[in-house]
Amino acid sequence: MMKISQLAAHSGLSAHTLRFYEKSGLIEASQRTGSGYRRYSEEDIRRVEFVKTARDAGFSLDEIAQLLSIRLDRDQHTCEDVTSITRHKLEAVNEKIAQLTEIRESLELLLESCDGGLDSAVHCSIIEALEAGAAKTTHPNEDQATKEATL
Amino acid sequence: MMKISQLAAHSGLSAHTLRFYEKSGLIEASQRTGSGYRRYSEEDIRRVEFVKTARDAGFSLDEIAQLLSIRLDRDQHTCEDVTSITRHKLEAVNEKIAQLTEIRESLELLLESCDGGLDSAVHCSIIEALEAGAAKTTHPNEDQATKEATL
DNA sequence: ATAAACCTTAGAGTTATATCAAAGGTCAAG
DNA sequence: CTTGACCTTTGATATAACTCTAAGGTTTAT
Numbered sequence: 066m067m068k069i070s071q072l073a074a075h076s077g078l079s080a081h082t083l084r085f086y087e088k089s090g091l092i093e094a095s096q097r098t099g100s101g102y103r104r105y106s107e108e109d110i111r112r113v114e115f116v117k118t119a120r121d122a123g124f125s126l127d128e129i130a131q132l133l134s135i136r137l138d139r140d141q142h143t144c145e146d147v148t149s150i151t152r153h154k155l156e157a158v159n160e161k162i163a164q165l166t167e168i169r170e171s172l173e174l175l176l177e178s179c180d181g182g183l184d185s186a187v188h189c190s191i192i193e194a195l196e197a198g199a200a201k202t203t204h205p206n207e208d209q210a211t212k213e214a215t216l
Numbered sequence: 217m218m219k220i221s222q223l224a225a226h227s228g229l230s231a232h233t234l235r236f237y238e239k240s241g242l243i244e245a246s247q248r249t250g251s252g253y254r255r256y257s258e259e260d261i262r263r264v265e266f267v268k269t270a271r272d273a274g275f276s277l278d279e280i281a282q283l284l285s286i287r288l289d290r291d292q293h294t295c296e297d298v299t300s301i302t303r304h305k306l307e308a309v310n311e312k313i314a315q316l317t318e319i320r321e322s323l324e325l326l327l328e329s330c331d332g333g334l335d336s337a338v339h340c341s342i343i344e345a346l347e348a349g350a351a352k353t354t355h356p357n358e359d360q361a362t363k364e365a366t367l
Numbered sequence: 368a369t370a371a372a373c374c375t376t377a378g379a380g381t382t383a384t385a386t387c388a389a390a391g392g393t394c395a396a397g
Numbered sequence: 398c399t400t401g402a403c404c405t406t407t408g409a410t411a412t413a414a415c416t417c418t419a420a421g422g423t424t425t426a427t
Contacts, residue, residue, distance in 0.1 A: 118346045123319030139338045147342045148332035155323040158316050165313045168274030172306040181299035187290045191298045195269045
């Protein structure tokens with residue numbers, strides 16, 4: 066039976082974060098000492114490790130909550146339930162990467178245009194490019210591009 | 217001289233956002249009507265366009281504030297000042313992309329391991345992988361990986 | 368003249384994920 | 398028995414960039 070600081074050291078999550086995850090309904094300490102200290106059982110610890118692993122894999126706390134409820138009640142769920150969450154996550158990640166890649170291209174274009182020298186910025190081509198509205202490198206998707214995939 | 221809603225339509229930023237940018241010190245309406253309505257001059261409008269373009273290029277509002285102050289006082293700054301901001305941004309974007317790419321790999325690995333069928337998740341290999349601690353695909357960089365590039 | 372559409376402000380709320388602070392109770396060692 | 402490390406709770410703070418609300422004043426068109 067671990068105390069919270071031991072579990073923190075063991076899991077790589079801070080005691081603060083463990084309490085926060087508990088408040089969020091992700092984990093719990095199945096026992097308390099008489100004075101109210103949390104005691105984590107082996108099972109509790111495995112759950113915390115699951116959360117940590119899922120977090121490292123990129124899942125949000127909400128998604129982890131879904132995965133946990135599947136884990137706790139496996140025979141009422143299908144593999145498809147799990148892959149669905151994972152696929153959606155993967156799509157969101159891919160979308161975010163695509164956005165950032167566009168931004169990277171914008172920035173690289175800006176940098177290419179400017180020597181970066183130590184002389185005055187009076188004719189700095191980056192400033193000029195931003196004044197000329199040179200943001201969108203390629204995609205002219207004004208449609209409903211406001212998706213913004215929160216990730 | 218435009219009113220705020222006209223500038224909103226023109227710039228693609230909402231009137232709310234324009235007021236928010238003003239409060240943040242990025243832009244202003246150089247005049248007001250007797251009743252207090254904002255009136256934007258051509259110069260004001262160019263500044264708003266600059267902000268919008270820079271935002272679309274991926275700069276944060278803080279970074280845009282820096283760029284604006286350079287733009288307003290070009291001969292007191294060098295191209296290096298501008299490229300420095302841009303390079304740092306590019307580095308942050310690259311780091312974020314690298315993180316997301318690792319996450320993508322984790323997710324793809326998880327998906328590969330699971331058929332995603334409609335049968336019970338009792339033996340779902342994704343759940344099992346998360347229980348086994350299969351998060352980190354490659355990089356074992358435990359060092360100071362807590363950089364977390366806010367972007 | 369009245370209704371619709373527009374404008375103003377200050378300030379609160381949102382999202383996600385923590386992180387910290389305050390005020391105090393508990394435990395182990397010397 | 399005291400000191401220091403640890404634990405508890407509630408609730409505030411942080412980040413970034415909005416987004417919205419409330420309560421009210423203005424403009425324009427019919």
